[in-house]
Amino acid sequence: MASPSSTALLSQRGSLEPLKPVTATARLLLGTGFFVLFVGLWALATEGGYVQPLFLASPARALAAGWSLLTEYGFLHDIGMTVWRVLGxxxxxxxxxxxxxxxxxxYKGVEAFFEPFISFARYLPASAFIPLLILWAGVGEAQKLAVIFLGSVFQIVIMVTVIAGATRMDLVEAAYTLGAGRGGILRRVIIPAAAPQVMEALRLVLGWAWTYVIVAELIGAQSGIGHMIMDSQRLLDTGQMIFGIVVIGLIGLVTDLLFRQLNRRLFRWAVL
Structure with a gap:
């Protein structure tokens, strides 16, 4: 537990002041520090003999298994297939x-028409549709794309609806005063005001899409990261399983950073 003097010092530096941002350098150091701590504890637990390799591979063993996957078993093809499915x-x-x-x-009339069904459908787990989708579309790419689609579409609709509905009324009234019609309000006020937050919502839902694609690939897939993880589970190779999970996290992290940069470039006026 930090002493009062150290807490005061951190507060003076801005680290513990509510809602006060830290510098980019501090954010990078703190984020990297957590990763180093996590890997260190993981290595201590596995290399120290506290956890058996059957249940959890060490970082070194996971890296060795990953190198084998990339050089001997064509894992890059699996990664490409999974990325294509997620994006599609x-x-x-x-x-x-x-x-x-x-x-x-x-338009509140449109919301009143669609909102009850959307609110109902967004609680339905996409994984529950997999047996039906296999019957309807087989075990090919259409089934996997459909799982990701169903897991994402209703969440995006609800989030975008809330964002667009929160547009400031003073902007709408000012546009009416300047002669804008109903279509102009949507194009010139609501869409520009909502666009930065819509991009943030898409960034969040893209993260959820990764969970849906792995579920889809666990059943009936012949390629993909999820397929590799299932094969590794049958062989009790925790090193390969962990490497596959880490790859998913790294791709997601890179995608998240790219989304943030794109959002900042497209909407420089927004505070994100």
Missing amino acids: GFLLAAAIAVPLGLMMGA
């Missing part, structure tokens, strides 16, 4: 959900 299903969902969400947020 997510983009299909966004192409439908974003316009619908904007319409629902802007």
Whole structure:
């Protein structure tokens, strides 16, 4: 537990002041420090003999298993297939959900028509549809894209609806005063005001899409990261399983950073 003097010192530096941002350098150091601590504890638990390799591979063993996957078993192809499935299903969902969400947020009659069904459907787990989707679409790519689509589309609709519906009324009234019509309000006020937060919502849902694709690949897949993890589970190779999970996390982290940078470049006026 920190002493009062150290707590005061940290507070003076801004580290413990509520809602006060830290510098980019401090954020990088703190984030990297947690990763180093996590890997250190993992290595201590496994290399120290506290956890058996059958249940948890050490960091070194996971890296060795990953190198074997990449050089001997064509794991790059599995990574490419999984990324393609995530992006394909997510983009299909966004192409439908974003316009619908904007319409629902802007026009309360549209919201009243769609909102009960959307609120009902968003609680249905996408994984529960896998048996039906296999019957309807087989075990090919269509089934996997459909799982990601169903897991993403309703969440995006609800989030975009809330964002668009929270547009400041003073901006809307000012636009009416300047002669804008109903269509102009949507194009010139609601969409520009909502766009930064819509991008943030898409960034969050893209993270959820990764969970759906792994579930989809656990059943009936012949390629992909999820397929590799299932094969490794049958062989009791925890090193390969952990490496696959780490790869998912790294791809997700890179995607998240790219989304943040794109959002900052497209919407420089927004505070994100």
